[in-house]
Amino acid sequence: MKITTWNINSVRLRMPLVAHFLKTRAPDILCLQETKCRDAEFPVRDFNALGYRNVVINGQKGYHGVAIVSKNPLRLIDKRDFCEKGDARHISAEVEINGGPLTLHNFYVPAGGDEPDRDINPKFAHKLDFLDEMRDWIKKDKIAKGRAMLVGDLNIAPLEHDVWSHKALLKVVSHTPVEVEKLTAVFRAGKWIDALRRFVPAEEKLYTWWSYRAADWAASDRGRRLDHILVSEELGGALKRLEVLKEARGWERPSDHVPVTIELSE
């Protein structure tokens, strides 16, 4: 049972890459972020033709947008509007895996702009408020109870070795102490297990995103771990394998994020 999360940065533009990924890696479920199109423009037929008959979408024109694509049926679809801005940043569904239901939440957390100061940068304030609302909702609605998973582009690299230089990024949005604290509170609110770090020790560098702005992303290797897979305590024992597909960053016209896949045992 394989579940992938991937910030695709325009699903229409990168459908050929997605198709290649699905054909070669064949995850059971693919969670996408930054699809950047309205629901009616989402290439549902392409996914169907690849054997993914179940597609649920929360999209909007031009920005953001999330979707879950699955071989198996998806039910109890929910789309939450965090911060009441009308942004398409969350979708969830229940799916049957290994003889029981799993609730899957797919998120695209606000990037937060450039200036890490909530008083002068409304986008940063939005990001912090979004994280507070996530924390409260996870706690109040017991989101991590039973078999649950929260994946997506959370736009924060919480650990020292989730960035190429801890020191250089302390004042860079995605790795500031206030963001890290708020994401950690999200983790604590559900007693989530950080699935990627179950497979790669905290002392080792681990990235899922490399900026488009580098002259040579691979040579400089200045990445960040912005994409996450969190699993509830009940699923901790089922974690089997992790794949961060770094080679996808080198594909033709790539996303700046790579697919992250977790495998759960049967």
Add this chain to the structure above:
DNA sequence: ATGGTTGCTTGGCAA
């Protein structure tokens, strides 16, 4: 310190 690239759209944000 600064600027670097990409996508959605065609001027300028957002990331």
